[in-house]
Amino acid sequence: MNADPVTPAPVTPAPVTADRIPLLSARNMTKRFGGLTALGGVDLDLYAGEVLALAGDNGAGKSTLIKCLSGVYQPDDGQLLFGGREVRLGNPREARELGIETIYQDLALAGNLDVGANVFLGREPVRRVFGLFPVLDRPAMRAASQQVLESLDIHTSLDRPVEDLSGGQRQAVAIGRAIHWKARVLIMDEPTAALGVPEQRKVVELIGRLKTQGVGIIFISHNLSDIFAVSDRILVLRRGVMAGERLIHETSGEEIVKLMVGG
Amino acid sequence: MPELNAKTASVEPPGSERPKLLHSLGAAWPWLFLIGLLVFFEVWARISYQTSFVLNLTNVQSILLASVQPLLIALGLTLVIIAGGIDLSVGFTVGLAAVVSARMMQLLDPGLPALLSLLLAVVAALLASVVVGAVNGFLIARLGVPPFIGTLGMYGVARGVGFLASGGSTVATNNPLNSALGNGRLLGVVPWPVVVTAFVALFMHYLLSRTRFGQYTYAIGGNRNAAIRAGIGVETHTIKLYMLTAVLAGVAGVIYTARFTAGAAQAGEPTLLDAIAAVVIGGASLFGGAGTVVGTLIGALIIAVIQFGLVFIDVQPFWQFIAVGAVIILSVLVDQVRSGRGRT
Ligand SMILES: Nc1ncnc2c1ncn2[C@@H]1O[C@H](COP(=O)(O)OP(=O)(O)OP(=O)(O)O)[C@@H](O)[C@H]1O
Ligand SMILES: [Mg+2]
Numbered sequence A: 001m002n003a004d005p006v007t008p009a010p011v012t013p014a015p016v017t018a019d020r021i022p023l024l025s026a027r028n029m030t031k032r033f034g035g036l037t038a039l040g041g042v043d044l045d046l047y048a049g050e051v052l053a054l055a056g057d058n059g060a061g062k063s064t065l066i067k068c069l070s071g072v073y074q075p076d077d078g079q080l081l082f083g084g085r086e087v088r089l090g091n092p093r094e095a096r097e098l099g100i101e102t103i104y105q106d107l108a109l110a111g112n113l114d115v116g117a118n119v120f121l122g123r124e125p126v127r128r129v130f131g132l133f134p135v136l137d138r139p140a141m142r143a144a145s146q147q148v149l150e151s152l153d154i155h156t157s158l159d160r161p162v163e164d165l166s167g168g169q170r171q172a173v174a175i176g177r178a179i180h181w182k183a184r185v186l187i188m189d190e191p192t193a194a195l196g197v198p199e200q201r202k203v204v205e206l207i208g209r210l211k212t213q214g215v216g217i218i219f220i221s222h223n224l225s226d227i228f229a230v231s232d233r234i235l236v237l238r239r240g241v242m243a244g245e246r247l248i249h250e251t252s253g254e255e256i257v258k259l260m261v262g263g
Numbered sequence B: 001m002p003e004l005n006a007k008t009a010s011v012e013p014p015g016s017e018r019p020k021l022l023h024s025l026g027a028a029w030p031w032l033f034l035i036g037l038l039v040f041f042e043v044w045a046r047i048s049y050q051t052s053f054v055l056n057l058t059n060v061q062s063i064l065l066a067s068v069q070p071l072l073i074a075l076g077l078t079l080v081i082i083a084g085g086i087d088l089s090v091g092f093t094v095g096l097a098a099v100v101s102a103r104m105m106q107l108l109d110p111g112l113p114a115l116l117s118l119l120l121a122v123v124a125a126l127l128a129s130v131v132v133g134a135v136n137g138f139l140i141a142r143l144g145v146p147p148f149i150g151t152l153g154m155y156g157v158a159r160g161v162g163f164l165a166s167g168g169s170t171v172a173t174n175n176p177l178n179s180a181l182g183n184g185r186l187l188g189v190v191p192w193p194v195v196v197t198a199f200v201a202l203f204m205h206y207l208l209s210r211t212r213f214g215q216y217t218y219a220i221g222g223n224r225n226a227a228i229r230a231g232i233g234v235e236t237h238t239i240k241l242y243m244l245t246a247v248l249a250g251v252a253g254v255i256y257t258a259r260f261t262a263g264a265a266q267a268g269e270p271t272l273l274d275a276i277a278a279v280v281i282g283g284a285s286l287f288g289g290a291g292t293v294v295g296t297l298i299g300a301l302i303i304a305v306i307q308f309g310l311v312f313i314d315v316q317p318f319w320q321f322i323a324v325g326a327v328i329i330l331s332v333l334v335d336q337v338r339s340g341r342g343r344t
Helices: A062-067 A090-096 A115-119 A140-153 A167-180 A197-212 A223-228 A253-261 B021-049 B059-080 B090-108 B114-142 B147-166 B176-183 B192-210 B214-223 B222-229 B234-260 B273-279 B293-312 B319-341
Strands: A024-033 A036-046 A051-055 A076-083 A086-087 A100-103 A126-129 A133-136 A185-189 A215-220 A233-238 A243-247
Touching: A036 A062, A036 A076, A036 A167, A036 A215, A051 A062, A051 A223, A051 A253, A062 A076, A062 A100, A062 A185, A062 A215, A076 B234, A090 A100, A090 A115, A100 A167, A100 B176, A115 A140, A115 A167, A115 B214, A133 B192, A133 B214, A140 A167, A140 B273, A167 A185, A167 A197, A185 A197, A197 A215, A197 A223, A215 A223, A223 A253, A233 A253, A233 B234, A243 A253, B021 B293, B021 B319, B059 B090, B059 B192, B059 B214, B059 B273, B059 B293, B090 B114, B090 B147, B090 B234, B090 B273, B114 B234, B176 B192, B176 B234, B192 B214, B192 B234, B192 B293, B214 B234, B273 B293, B273 B319, B293 B319
Parallel strands: A051 A215, A051 A233, A100 A185, A185 A215
Antiparallel strands: A024 A036, A024 A076, A076 A086, A126 A133, A233 A243
């Protein structure tokens, strides 16, 4: 499905593992905001252990697409398949229950709560006092979040509200949350945008590690060198439609840019 | 490769950390202020009247009793305000509950045993108030009406219904247990309304600081979108918060009818501002996301001490308004310095 006549005829790449069922598939994803068609019939397949990059200019519809995949938006049209079975995600909780974890562009952290509270937000462990009164198990939350941040090699105060942390540390908290919950599909909307170079490298490294563990990763970035460093495939969106899809070793930065701007 | 990194780095400015001392001072200031007030009135009492202000059972009982109604309202409001809302209807929910409870007892009293009639009256009053809260919550969470407007509308409705149900005057009761609840004392020392309020406060502290319910209240006020994406049922939670606040206002109404052995639609009329003041003085932010039950408790005590203390030292009662108003402004200024939110 190629909506733009200017684009050179794309070589539709064979899926990385054509014999397997995709972990997550979207068919004809469509989302309108009033008169604006933010997403006009996009198809996507994601396999286990694969990194799929989403590229596109500002406003191309990348965030809208992943919000349809994570239950934040309900698409106006289209179909979502998880492990080959059709699913409908009425809200983000249903996506998370399937194992779809998302790191949003705006991070979606509660700035007034501490690290542990954010890692466990919506899924807090509870113990009972006198076998009767449910009480948040804060020590367990703190210990688990400390462990996951250490595995990311990030050291920060666990007891301060996350709004006091630096942009990179907040990013780490958002990533840590997704890791702690053992995502099968991990969606990252510009996870490196607010980071310094060393932290960017750490995130890229981390993506590689999760990939070897069989996690399917969707990775949005404006940084082509990051994209080329970690992904297997690139899906390019332009004004809400697919401008093309390329295997990473069959394309170049130049070609991707052309697809993005429609030249 | 062309310029694709236009959007990459918006790195946080460094040093957004607040001075630690100022921060902890900010958190402690309601306590310091309360102690300062008590010291001030104590010194005044010693010098002018050669008596003690604090070590006087009647004074302490009066202050605690005076704080019962504002505190009950403020406890519910604390959670609503933490979640980024406001409830202006609570004052007349108190009145509505007071009238409903009195009317029930009028209806049932000579016929039924006093205890049964009192219990039914309490249940009816709480049901009437929870309806107000449910409507508030529905308007705000489901229909997207701004809290200020929705609860202002329900303020009018509750007020009107209260006056209609009372026929515009006070509704007298004649139930011995009711008046014992309002005017009796635990072990002859602690007034029952104070005991009830203490239990409510303890429960609310537990709810806010130890449970998922409390955690979600903070999360919604801190970042509503984050709460939604974390799978928290934000709409349902919001409705529950307004219902809870209304029930606590209902408890205040029941206590009013018990203390004065009569219900009146205007039972809670002057209390709303005191209650909001208590919440704000206690460190809650009207922007949402911050506040504690202990803070609100201290805030309510500060207001009660100011009001009682000024009467005690024979200041014209109108000064109370000015003093409480000044304290509200002061506490917001302290909050702004503390959170670095001022001077925008
Ligand atoms: N909630 C919304 N309501 C109305 N319009 C929206 C909404 N969300 C996105 N849009 C519009 O949909 C289009 C696609 O937006 P989207 O956020 O998906 O772009 P993006 O590719 O993620 O861009 P960026 O690189 O800037 O993050 C834009 O024109 C945007 O203005
Ligand atoms: Mg985006």
